Amino acid sequence: MENRRTFIKKSSLVAAGIGLGLERAFAQETIIKKNALPKWKGFNVLDFFNPDPQKARPQTPEEHFKWMQDWGFDFVRIPIAYPSYLKFDRTRNIRPEEVRQIDSEATDRIEQLVYTAQKYGHHVSLNLHRAPGYCINAGFHEPYNIWTDQEAEDDFCFHWEFWAKKFKNQSSKNLSFDLLNEPSWRDDMNDQFGAKTILPGDVYFKLVAAAKKAIQSVNPKRLIIADGNQVGTKVTPELIPLKVAQSCRGYAPGIISHYKAPWVFKDMSNIPEVKWPGQVGDQYLSRKMLEDIYAPWIALKNQGIGVHCGECGCYNKTPHAVFLAWFGDVIDILSSNGIGFALWEFSGSFGILNSGREDVDYEDFHGQKLDRKLLNLIQKA
Numbered sequence: 305m306e307n308r309r310t311f312i313k314k315s316s317l318v319a320a321g322i323g324l325g326l327e328r329a330f331a332q333e334t335i336i337k338k339n340a341l342p343k344w345k346g347f348n349v350l351d352f353f354n355p356d357p358q359k360a361r362p363q364t365p366e367e368h369f370k371w372m373q374d375w376g377f378d379f380v381r382i383p384i385a386y387p388s389y390l391k392f393d394r395t396r397n398i399r400p401e402e403v404r405q406i407d408s409e410a411t412d413r414i415e416q417l418v419y420t421a422q423k424y425g426h427h428v429s430l431n432l433h434r435a436p437g438y439c440i441n442a443g444f445h446e447p448y449n450i451w452t453d454q455e456a457e458d459d460f461c462f463h464w465e466f467w468a469k470k471f472k473n474q475s476s477k478n479l480s481f482d483l484l485n486e487p488s489w490r491d492d493m494n495d496q497f498g499a500k501t502i503l504p505g506d507v508y509f510k511l512v513a514a515a516k517k518a519i520q521s522v523n524p525k526r527l528i529i530a531d532g533n534q535v536g537t538k539v540t541p542e543l544i545p546l547k548v549a550q551s552c553r554g555y556a557p558g559i560i561s562h563y564k565a566p567w568v569f570k571d572m573s574n575i576p577e578v579k580w581p582g583q584v585g586d587q588y589l590s591r592k593m594l595e596d597i598y599a600p601w602i603a604l605k606n607q608g609i610g611v612h613c614g615e616c617g618c619y620n621k622t623p624h625a626v627f628l629a630w631f632g633d634v635i636d637i638l639s640s641n642g643i644g645f646a647l648w649e650f651s652g653s654f655g656i657l658n659s660g661r662e663d664v665d666y667e668d669f670h671g672q673k674l675d676r677k678l679l680n681l682i683q684k685a
Contacts, residue, residue, distance in 0.1 A: 341549050341610030344427055344644035345685060346372060346379030348615060350652070351417055355387035355434055355444045356394060357410065366420055367670070368650060368657075373424040376683055380421040381614055381646045382414070383433035383485060386463055387444060389414060397445040403436050403459045406466065415470060422478055429529065429614070429646075430467060431482035436460050440486040440535055441567075451489065451507050460484075460511065461518040468522035476527035482551060482614060483515050483528065486535040502534045505542030512543055531614065532601075539600045550609060552601045554616025554634045554645060557593065559584055561630075564621035578622060580630040591633045602641045613638055613645035617654040620661045624677070632681055639685040647682065656682075 349364045369380070389410035392402040418428045433439065437448045437456030450456040464481060471479055489503045512530050519526050529549040533540045536553040543550065555561040562568045563578050581590040605611040616634060618627045638645055651657040656679050657672045666673035 337606040337608070339605050339610060339642040339644075340608055341612050342378075342427070342644065343639070343642050344379035344612060344646070345682065346377040346381070346426060346644075346646050347650040347655070348381045348383055348646050348648045349417070349421075350383065350649055352382065352384040352388045352414055353433060355385035357388050358394075360388065364417065364650070366423075369421050369424040369426060371669075372426065372650070375679065378426055379429070379644065379646055380426040381429040381431055381482065382417060382421075383431045384414065385434035385439070385444070386432055386436060387434065398447055400447045400455060400459075403447070404462055411466075411470065418471070418479065427478060427480065429480045429482045430471075431485055431614070432460075432463065433485040435484050436463065438484065438487070440488065450484075450511065451503065457511055457514055461514050464515045465518040465522060468519040468526060472523050476525055480527040480529055480549075481519060483512060483530050486531055486553070487533060488535045502538065505533070505540060508533060508540060509542045509546070512546060512548060516546060516548060529610075529612065529614070536615070537597075539604050544604075544607075544609060547609070549612065550601075550604060551612050551614035552598070552643075554613050554631075554638070556597050557584075557587070557589055560589065560622060560626065561618045563619060565619045578626050580626050580633075589630075591637075594633055594637055598637050598641075601643070605641065605643060611643050613643060615648045616645050617648045620653045620659045624661055624663045628677060628681060631678075635682060635685045645682075645685070 349368075350361050351364055352360065354360045372380070386403075387398060389407050390398075390402065391405045391407045392398055414430075418430070421428050434441070434444065435450060436459040437446050437450030437453060439446070446456075448456040450460060464483065467481065487503050487508055489501045489507075508530075512528075516528055519528060527549065529551050530540065530543055530546075531551045532538050532553070536551060537556065539552075540550060558568065559576070560578055560580060564572060564575060566572075569575060576585040578584055579589070582588070601611050616631075618631060635645065647655065649655045651672070653660055656675050657669070659673070659675055661675070664675055664677075667676045668674070
Protein backbone atom coordinates (compact mmCIF):
# COMPACT_ATOMS: atom_id res chain seq x y z
CA MET A 305 0.00 0.00 0.00
CA GLU A 306 1.22 3.48 -0.80
CA ASN A 307 2.39 5.54 2.12
CA ARG A 308 0.95 9.00 2.64
CA ARG A 309 4.01 10.77 1.18
CA THR A 310 3.73 8.82 -2.07
CA PHE A 311 0.02 9.47 -2.23
CA ILE A 312 0.48 13.19 -1.61
CA LYS A 313 3.15 13.30 -4.31
CA LYS A 314 0.78 11.73 -6.81
CA SER A 315 -1.97 14.10 -5.69
CA SER A 316 0.37 17.03 -6.28
CA LEU A 317 1.07 15.84 -9.80
CA VAL A 318 -2.64 15.65 -10.42
CA ALA A 319 -3.03 19.13 -8.95
CA ALA A 320 -0.29 20.51 -11.17
CA GLY A 321 -2.06 19.37 -14.29
CA ILE A 322 -5.63 19.75 -13.21
CA GLY A 323 -5.79 23.50 -13.73
CA LEU A 324 -5.07 23.08 -17.42
CA GLY A 325 -7.39 20.07 -17.52
CA LEU A 326 -10.21 22.04 -15.96
CA GLU A 327 -9.75 24.85 -18.46
CA ARG A 328 -9.76 22.42 -21.39
CA ALA A 329 -12.83 20.65 -20.10
CA PHE A 330 -14.68 23.91 -19.73
CA ALA A 331 -13.57 25.07 -23.17
CA GLN A 332 -15.35 22.07 -24.68
CA GLU A 333 -18.71 23.70 -24.12
CA THR A 334 -20.50 21.36 -26.48
CA ILE A 335 -19.62 18.41 -24.23
CA ILE A 336 -21.69 18.62 -21.05
CA LYS A 337 -21.19 15.50 -18.98
CA LYS A 338 -23.72 14.25 -16.47
CA ASN A 339 -23.04 15.23 -12.89
CA ALA A 340 -21.97 12.33 -10.67
CA LEU A 341 -24.35 13.81 -8.08
CA PRO A 342 -28.09 14.25 -8.62
CA LYS A 343 -29.24 17.81 -9.30
CA TRP A 344 -30.68 18.15 -5.81
CA LYS A 345 -32.55 21.37 -5.06
CA GLY A 346 -33.46 22.43 -1.58
CA PHE A 347 -32.60 24.28 1.59
CA ASN A 348 -30.45 24.50 4.68
CA VAL A 349 -32.29 24.15 8.01
CA LEU A 350 -30.56 25.63 11.03
CA ASP A 351 -31.95 23.75 14.03
CA PHE A 352 -28.46 22.80 15.28
CA PHE A 353 -26.47 25.71 13.85
CA ASN A 354 -25.81 27.40 17.20
CA PRO A 355 -23.14 25.81 19.45
CA ASP A 356 -25.28 26.61 22.50
CA PRO A 357 -28.54 24.62 22.43
CA GLN A 358 -30.11 27.19 24.76
CA LYS A 359 -29.80 29.74 21.94
CA ALA A 360 -30.93 27.42 19.17
CA ARG A 361 -33.71 28.27 16.76
CA PRO A 362 -37.12 26.72 17.23
CA GLN A 363 -37.40 23.25 15.76
CA THR A 364 -38.24 23.20 12.05
CA PRO A 365 -41.94 22.25 11.84
CA GLU A 366 -42.66 19.03 9.99
CA GLU A 367 -45.00 20.89 7.66
CA HIS A 368 -42.04 22.86 6.28
CA PHE A 369 -40.58 19.66 4.82
CA LYS A 370 -43.96 18.88 3.28
CA TRP A 371 -44.12 22.35 1.69
CA MET A 372 -40.64 21.83 0.27
CA GLN A 373 -41.79 18.56 -1.26
CA ASP A 374 -45.00 20.09 -2.58
CA TRP A 375 -42.98 22.83 -4.28
CA GLY A 376 -40.73 20.31 -6.01
CA PHE A 377 -37.63 20.28 -3.79
CA ASP A 378 -35.76 17.18 -2.70
CA PHE A 379 -32.73 18.19 -0.61
CA VAL A 380 -32.09 19.31 2.97
CA ARG A 381 -28.69 20.24 4.34
CA ILE A 382 -28.32 20.32 8.12
CA PRO A 383 -25.34 22.46 9.24
CA ILE A 384 -24.41 21.39 12.77
CA ALA A 385 -22.20 22.95 15.43
CA TYR A 386 -20.66 19.96 17.21
CA PRO A 387 -20.93 21.58 20.71
CA SER A 388 -24.71 21.60 20.28
CA TYR A 389 -24.73 17.86 20.95
CA LEU A 390 -22.14 17.66 23.72
CA LYS A 391 -22.34 17.65 27.52
CA PHE A 392 -19.91 20.05 29.21
CA ASP A 393 -19.84 23.05 31.52
CA ARG A 394 -20.93 25.94 29.29
CA THR A 395 -20.00 28.60 31.82
CA ARG A 396 -16.41 28.29 30.55
CA ASN A 397 -14.59 27.40 27.35
CA ILE A 398 -14.68 23.79 26.25
CA ARG A 399 -11.63 21.63 27.00
CA PRO A 400 -10.08 19.10 24.63
CA GLU A 401 -11.02 16.19 26.89
CA GLU A 402 -14.70 17.22 26.65
CA VAL A 403 -14.98 17.21 22.86
CA ARG A 404 -16.08 13.56 22.80
CA GLN A 405 -18.74 13.85 25.51
CA ILE A 406 -21.75 13.05 23.34
CA ASP A 407 -25.22 13.99 24.60
CA SER A 408 -27.36 11.14 23.29
CA GLU A 409 -30.59 13.09 23.74
CA ALA A 410 -29.26 15.82 21.46
CA THR A 411 -28.01 13.41 18.81
CA ASP A 412 -31.37 11.63 18.92
CA ARG A 413 -33.02 14.95 18.05
CA ILE A 414 -30.69 15.35 15.09
CA GLU A 415 -31.52 11.81 14.01
CA GLN A 416 -35.22 12.57 14.23
CA LEU A 417 -34.77 15.70 12.11
CA VAL A 418 -33.07 13.58 9.45
CA TYR A 419 -35.89 11.05 9.44
CA THR A 420 -38.55 13.75 9.31
CA ALA A 421 -36.96 15.32 6.25
CA GLN A 422 -36.57 11.93 4.60
CA LYS A 423 -40.23 11.17 5.26
CA TYR A 424 -40.99 13.79 2.60
CA GLY A 425 -38.55 12.48 0.02
CA HIS A 426 -35.57 14.71 0.79
CA HIS A 427 -31.97 13.62 0.49
CA VAL A 428 -30.33 14.82 3.71
CA SER A 429 -26.76 16.08 3.91
CA LEU A 430 -25.30 16.25 7.42
CA ASN A 431 -22.64 18.94 7.72
CA LEU A 432 -20.29 19.89 10.53
CA HIS A 433 -20.54 23.66 10.27
CA ARG A 434 -18.43 23.89 13.41
CA ALA A 435 -15.98 21.01 13.81
CA PRO A 436 -13.43 20.39 16.55
CA GLY A 437 -10.80 23.08 16.03
CA TYR A 438 -12.41 25.03 13.20
CA CYS A 439 -15.36 27.16 12.14
CA ILE A 440 -15.67 29.98 9.65
CA ASN A 441 -17.84 31.81 12.20
CA ALA A 442 -16.83 33.26 15.54
CA GLY A 443 -18.83 32.95 18.72
CA PHE A 444 -17.17 29.94 20.35
CA HIS A 445 -13.65 29.33 21.60
CA GLU A 446 -12.05 26.22 20.10
CA PRO A 447 -9.50 24.43 22.29
CA TYR A 448 -7.11 23.71 19.38
CA ASN A 449 -6.60 24.10 15.62
CA ILE A 450 -7.82 21.40 13.25
CA TRP A 451 -5.10 22.19 10.70
CA THR A 452 -2.13 22.01 13.05
CA ASP A 453 -3.12 19.78 15.98
CA GLN A 454 -3.39 16.02 15.50
CA GLU A 455 -5.73 15.77 18.49
CA ALA A 456 -8.23 18.00 16.71
CA GLU A 457 -8.09 15.85 13.58
CA ASP A 458 -8.54 12.71 15.65
CA ASP A 459 -11.58 14.21 17.36
CA PHE A 460 -12.97 15.29 13.99
CA CYS A 461 -12.73 11.69 12.81
CA PHE A 462 -14.30 10.47 16.06
CA HIS A 463 -17.37 12.61 15.40
CA TRP A 464 -17.76 11.43 11.83
CA GLU A 465 -17.30 7.81 12.85
CA PHE A 466 -20.04 8.37 15.44
CA TRP A 467 -22.44 9.65 12.77
CA ALA A 468 -21.41 6.86 10.42
CA LYS A 469 -22.39 4.29 13.06
CA LYS A 470 -25.64 6.07 13.87
CA PHE A 471 -26.71 5.97 10.23
CA LYS A 472 -24.85 2.82 9.22
CA ASN A 473 -27.80 1.27 7.40
CA GLN A 474 -28.87 4.42 5.55
CA SER A 475 -28.41 4.38 1.79
CA SER A 476 -26.29 7.09 0.19
CA LYS A 477 -29.34 7.80 -1.95
CA ASN A 478 -30.93 9.19 1.20
CA LEU A 479 -28.00 10.52 3.23
CA SER A 480 -24.59 12.10 2.64
CA PHE A 481 -21.90 13.55 4.91
CA ASP A 482 -20.62 17.05 4.14
CA LEU A 483 -17.42 16.97 6.17
CA LEU A 484 -16.48 20.56 7.05
CA ASN A 485 -18.15 23.83 6.23
CA GLU A 486 -16.06 26.32 4.23
CA PRO A 487 -12.46 25.39 5.06
CA SER A 488 -9.80 28.07 4.97
CA TRP A 489 -6.49 28.89 6.57
CA ARG A 490 -7.12 31.38 9.36
CA ASP A 491 -4.60 33.14 11.55
CA ASP A 492 -7.11 33.44 14.37
CA MET A 493 -9.73 30.73 14.59
CA ASN A 494 -11.94 32.86 16.79
CA ASP A 495 -11.80 36.15 14.91
CA GLN A 496 -14.75 36.59 12.54
CA PHE A 497 -12.72 39.07 10.54
CA GLY A 498 -9.44 37.17 10.70
CA ALA A 499 -7.48 36.09 7.66
CA LYS A 500 -9.41 33.80 5.32
CA THR A 501 -6.90 32.49 2.84
CA ILE A 502 -6.47 29.38 0.77
CA LEU A 503 -5.64 26.26 2.72
CA PRO A 504 -2.59 24.25 1.61
CA GLY A 505 -3.97 21.42 -0.48
CA ASP A 506 -1.97 18.70 1.24
CA VAL A 507 -3.22 19.86 4.65
CA TYR A 508 -6.85 19.67 3.50
CA PHE A 509 -6.17 16.32 1.80
CA LYS A 510 -4.85 14.86 5.06
CA LEU A 511 -8.01 15.78 6.97
CA VAL A 512 -10.43 14.58 4.31
CA ALA A 513 -8.53 11.32 3.80
CA ALA A 514 -8.60 10.60 7.53
CA ALA A 515 -12.31 11.36 7.84
CA LYS A 516 -13.13 9.29 4.77
CA LYS A 517 -11.24 6.33 6.24
CA ALA A 518 -13.11 6.64 9.54
CA ILE A 519 -16.51 6.89 7.86
CA GLN A 520 -15.98 4.15 5.32
CA SER A 521 -14.62 1.76 7.94
CA VAL A 522 -18.25 1.71 9.09
CA ASN A 523 -20.02 2.05 5.75
CA PRO A 524 -17.79 1.82 2.64
CA LYS A 525 -20.60 3.15 0.45
CA ARG A 526 -21.34 6.35 2.36
CA LEU A 527 -21.45 9.36 0.05
CA ILE A 528 -18.95 12.00 1.19
CA ILE A 529 -18.84 15.66 0.17
CA ALA A 530 -16.00 18.11 0.81
CA ASP A 531 -16.57 21.85 0.63
CA GLY A 532 -14.35 23.83 -1.69
CA ASN A 533 -11.20 25.51 -0.46
CA GLN A 534 -11.04 29.18 0.54
CA VAL A 535 -14.44 29.18 2.30
CA GLY A 536 -16.07 26.94 -0.29
CA THR A 537 -15.19 29.07 -3.31
CA LYS A 538 -12.32 27.16 -4.93
CA VAL A 539 -12.10 23.71 -6.51
CA THR A 540 -9.65 21.54 -4.56
CA PRO A 541 -7.74 19.45 -7.13
CA GLU A 542 -5.73 17.72 -4.38
CA LEU A 543 -8.91 15.91 -3.32
CA ILE A 544 -9.63 14.39 -6.73
CA PRO A 545 -7.73 11.14 -6.00
CA LEU A 546 -10.01 10.60 -2.99
CA LYS A 547 -13.07 10.57 -5.28
CA VAL A 548 -15.22 12.57 -2.89
CA ALA A 549 -17.76 15.04 -4.22
CA GLN A 550 -17.09 18.77 -3.84
CA SER A 551 -19.42 21.59 -2.81
CA CYS A 552 -19.26 25.16 -4.10
CA ARG A 553 -21.01 28.34 -2.96
CA GLY A 554 -23.50 30.74 -4.51
CA TYR A 555 -22.53 33.96 -2.80
CA ALA A 556 -20.22 35.72 -5.26
CA PRO A 557 -19.89 38.62 -5.45
CA GLY A 558 -20.22 39.17 -1.72
CA ILE A 559 -21.19 42.81 -2.15
CA ILE A 560 -24.47 41.50 -3.60
CA SER A 561 -25.12 38.45 -1.41
CA HIS A 562 -24.06 40.01 1.88
CA TYR A 563 -24.93 43.64 1.26
CA LYS A 564 -25.02 45.46 4.62
CA ALA A 565 -24.69 42.21 6.57
CA PRO A 566 -23.44 43.37 9.99
CA TRP A 567 -21.15 40.36 10.48
CA VAL A 568 -19.34 41.28 7.24
CA PHE A 569 -19.34 45.09 7.12
CA LYS A 570 -18.13 46.89 10.21
CA ASP A 571 -18.61 50.30 8.63
CA MET A 572 -21.92 50.78 6.80
CA SER A 573 -21.24 54.40 5.86
CA ASN A 574 -19.30 53.88 2.63
CA ILE A 575 -20.94 50.81 1.05
CA PRO A 576 -21.67 51.55 -2.64
CA GLU A 577 -25.14 51.18 -4.09
CA VAL A 578 -25.55 47.72 -5.61
CA LYS A 579 -26.91 46.83 -9.04
CA TRP A 580 -26.89 43.82 -11.34
CA PRO A 581 -25.40 44.05 -13.84
CA GLY A 582 -23.47 47.26 -13.45
CA GLN A 583 -20.58 49.16 -11.93
CA VAL A 584 -20.39 48.75 -8.15
CA GLY A 585 -17.47 50.48 -6.53
CA ASP A 586 -14.33 49.60 -8.44
CA GLN A 587 -15.70 46.54 -10.26
CA TYR A 588 -18.20 45.83 -12.99
CA LEU A 589 -20.58 43.06 -11.96
CA SER A 590 -21.95 40.83 -14.69
CA ARG A 591 -22.99 37.33 -15.71
CA LYS A 592 -19.58 36.93 -17.36
CA MET A 593 -18.05 37.32 -13.89
CA LEU A 594 -20.17 34.43 -12.64
CA GLU A 595 -19.37 32.26 -15.65
CA ASP A 596 -15.68 32.71 -14.91
CA ILE A 597 -16.22 31.84 -11.24
CA TYR A 598 -18.10 28.63 -11.99
CA ALA A 599 -15.97 27.51 -14.95
CA PRO A 600 -13.61 25.40 -12.78
CA TRP A 601 -16.57 23.79 -11.00
CA ILE A 602 -18.24 22.88 -14.27
CA ALA A 603 -14.98 21.49 -15.54
CA LEU A 604 -14.57 19.43 -12.36
CA LYS A 605 -18.07 18.05 -12.84
CA ASN A 606 -17.22 17.21 -16.46
CA GLN A 607 -14.23 15.21 -15.21
CA GLY A 608 -16.49 12.92 -13.21
CA ILE A 609 -16.34 14.47 -9.74
CA GLY A 610 -19.76 15.18 -8.26
CA VAL A 611 -20.48 18.87 -7.68
CA HIS A 612 -23.25 20.51 -5.66
CA CYS A 613 -23.77 24.05 -4.36
CA GLY A 614 -24.31 23.52 -0.65
CA GLU A 615 -25.13 27.13 0.16
CA CYS A 616 -26.42 30.08 -1.82
CA GLY A 617 -28.66 33.07 -1.45
CA CYS A 618 -28.75 36.67 -0.33
CA TYR A 619 -29.12 38.66 2.88
CA ASN A 620 -32.30 40.68 3.20
CA LYS A 621 -30.75 44.14 2.84
CA THR A 622 -29.97 43.71 -0.87
CA PRO A 623 -32.74 45.37 -2.95
CA HIS A 624 -35.09 42.59 -4.00
CA ALA A 625 -34.94 43.35 -7.73
CA VAL A 626 -31.13 43.31 -7.65
CA PHE A 627 -31.15 40.06 -5.69
CA LEU A 628 -33.49 38.31 -8.13
CA ALA A 629 -31.59 39.51 -11.21
CA TRP A 630 -28.26 38.32 -9.80
CA PHE A 631 -29.59 35.08 -8.33
CA GLY A 632 -31.37 34.23 -11.55
CA ASP A 633 -27.99 34.20 -13.29
CA VAL A 634 -26.36 32.15 -10.51
CA ILE A 635 -29.07 29.50 -10.56
CA ASP A 636 -29.23 29.40 -14.36
CA ILE A 637 -25.48 28.77 -14.68
CA LEU A 638 -25.56 26.02 -12.07
CA SER A 639 -28.76 24.36 -13.21
CA SER A 640 -27.98 24.42 -16.93
CA ASN A 641 -24.82 22.48 -16.10
CA GLY A 642 -26.60 19.89 -13.98
CA ILE A 643 -25.49 21.31 -10.62
CA GLY A 644 -28.03 21.45 -7.82
CA PHE A 645 -28.17 23.89 -4.94
CA ALA A 646 -29.40 24.51 -1.39
CA LEU A 647 -30.66 27.94 -0.41
CA TRP A 648 -29.42 29.34 2.88
CA GLU A 649 -32.10 29.09 4.34
CA PHE A 650 -35.78 28.06 4.24
CA SER A 651 -37.17 30.48 6.82
CA GLY A 652 -35.17 33.52 7.90
CA SER A 653 -33.24 36.49 6.55
CA PHE A 654 -31.93 34.53 3.51
CA GLY A 655 -35.05 32.42 3.03
CA ILE A 656 -38.21 32.21 1.00
CA LEU A 657 -40.25 32.48 4.22
CA ASN A 658 -40.12 35.32 6.74
CA SER A 659 -37.03 36.99 5.28
CA GLY A 660 -37.81 40.40 6.72
CA ARG A 661 -37.22 42.28 3.47
CA GLU A 662 -38.75 45.73 3.39
CA ASP A 663 -39.35 45.82 -0.38
CA VAL A 664 -41.28 42.56 -0.89
CA ASP A 665 -45.01 42.18 -1.28
CA TYR A 666 -45.26 39.02 0.79
CA GLU A 667 -47.95 36.42 0.27
CA ASP A 668 -49.61 35.02 3.35
CA PHE A 669 -49.00 31.25 3.33
CA HIS A 670 -50.42 29.39 6.32
CA GLY A 671 -49.46 32.31 8.53
CA GLN A 672 -45.97 32.60 7.04
CA LYS A 673 -44.68 35.46 4.88
CA LEU A 674 -43.83 33.86 1.53
CA ASP A 675 -41.57 35.49 -1.06
CA ARG A 676 -43.43 34.11 -4.06
CA LYS A 677 -41.08 35.69 -6.64
CA LEU A 678 -38.07 33.98 -5.11
CA LEU A 679 -39.92 30.67 -4.86
CA ASN A 680 -40.93 30.89 -8.54
CA LEU A 681 -37.33 31.63 -9.52
CA ILE A 682 -35.81 28.62 -7.83
CA GLN A 683 -38.64 26.30 -8.83
CA LYS A 684 -37.76 26.88 -12.48
CA ALA A 685 -34.14 25.81 -12.05
